[in-house]
Amino acid sequence: MLTINLIREQSSFVIERLKIKNFDAAEIVQNVLDLDRRRRELQAESDSIQAELNTLSREIGAMMKAGRRDEADAARQGVVAMKEKQKQLSETMEVVSDEMQTELVRLPNLPHALVAPGKSADDNVVVRSGGTIPHLYEGALPHWDLIRKYDIIDFDLGVKITGAGFPVYKGKGARLQRALINFFLDEGEKAGYREVEPPIVVNEESGFGTGNLPDKEGQMYHIGIDNLYLIPTAEVPVTNIYRDVILDAAVLPVKNMAYTPCFRREAGSWGAHVRGLNRLHQFDKVEIVQIAHPEKSYESLDEMVSHVESLLVKLELPYRIVRLCGGDLSFTSAMTYDFEVWSVGQQRWLEVSSTSNFETFQANRLRCRFREKGARQTTLCHTLNGSALALPRIVAALLENNQTPDGIKIPSVLAPYAGFGMIS
RNA sequence: GGAGAAAUGGCAGAGUGGUCGAUUGCGGCGGUCUUGAAAACCGUUGUCCGGGCGACUGGACCGGGGGUUCGAAUCCCUCUUUCUCCGCCA
Incomplete structure (x- = not known):
């Protein structure tokens, strides 16, 4: 499997090299790049909501400890919607990530520069x-x-x-x-x-x-x-x-x-x-x-x-x-x-x-x-x-x-x- | 195949719901000391995915997967593996 970094940084090189193997990689490479971008967007969003949730949980913990039950209960209510949103985002990210993996696995290895072109x-x-x-x-x-x-x-x-x-x-x-x-x-x-x-x-x-x-x-x-x-x-x-x-x-x-x-x-x-x-x-x-x-x-x-x-x-x-x-x-x-x-x-x-x-x-x-x-x-x-x-x-x-x-x-x-x- | 117990960082081994990525020891790395080494002392020491030129920063990971909860290494389910006893057996 080619590394995602190589494809991100040198997509046209990848496509060129694979022509030596008589493999047309253009479409797969484009799919990978699209899915990779989408995956990173989803992760950024999901991570930031998770960070917020983690902070809130810590605060609720502190309130409980301090005996401020009412405040804690109120905070708990607010968290539910965020949790749902976060769950959706991370699940979507999983799916996108799997799709990217599936595409990535379809790409053959790049031939070394010394490898001659040829059909058979x-x-x-x-x-x-x-x-x-x-x-x-x-x-x-x-x-x-x-x-x-x-x-x-x-x-x-x-x-x-x-x-x-x-x-x-x-x-x-x-x-x-x-x-x-x-x-x-x-x-x-x-x-x-x-x-x-x-x-x-x-x-x-x-x-x-x-x-x-x-x-x-x-x-x-x-x-x-x-x-x-x-x-x-x-x-x-x-x-x-x-x-x-x-x-x-x-x-x-x-x-x-x-x-x-x-x-x-x-x-x-x-x-x-x-x-x-x-x-x-x-x-x-x-x-x-x-x-x-x-x-x-x-x-x-x-x-x-x-x-x-x-x-x-x-x-x-x-x-x-x-x-x-x-x-x-x-x-x-x-x-x-x-x-x-x-x-x-x-x-x-x-x-x-x-x-x-x-x-x-x-x-x-x-x-x-x-x-x-x-x-x-x-x-x-x-x-x-x-x-x-x-x-x-x-x-x-x-x-x-x-x-x-x-x-x-x-x-x-x-x-x-x-x-x-x-x-x- | 049946019954029971367990799985935590390179290794050993704590931790049974709240700031735990995780006490401690060993090992590793860097340093002090030494002619050199050892000992002693001090410091440091996981992986992966994001963001940032960078300093740095967000998230995930305590066998795998799922669940409960505002919050899980810790509770529940399930799978896998290991150990003990029994059965079978090259």
């Missing part, structure tokens, strides 16, 4: 690439055939137990999952992230804090009886640790990471390009999250990008890093780098990580602030997060890219974690 993923900017793309050998298979051949991931079994998009990992397939999770967590720890294990169901307020509610309501599994949501990413519980928190500037940046399963309904997004492990309803992911000083948050973003990149290098996967253009940027993000690995079996890039700076957009919803030493004022933090990494597409790429006629080779960095060097 085609306009994203490749900033770096690495690794070598392996050549297909005769008889090479896409991963959905490889997992059958070696009997390591079973989609049919998942359908039986739950439904489509909930695979069962078996034997070395399950072991490989665990190896990747441990490898990612160990690497994260070396990079200074504290591991946390958060709840994987969250309440409404947490969903709102990170911007998943109300915007992406349909993407999450909802447990109606308890009004809780299955997390689509560890970002939600981990970032919400810092909801309603005022941090000491000296502790920034705060770095946390978590492994969790993630649940996504993916309503209406099925098709030929999402076969196999490409898109699942449940998958595993290690997420890194930083709470940063506003002046240092892009340093944090760079550091996170380097960290994610180092994982791909160690896994010996061919990758590229793209900076999303305005049209591809999410509602909440100011800048996002996507990481893609080359899938030799499918002959295309697969997104395996999305690493973003949300600046104050989430922090404003979360009321996550910090204070400089000795300062009285609090300031909104910047929040960032990134996948480091999401498992399924990494597994897909590992299987496809490392297949040989004799089996699938496990990258040397993973072998000690997996306990085997080959799936055959």
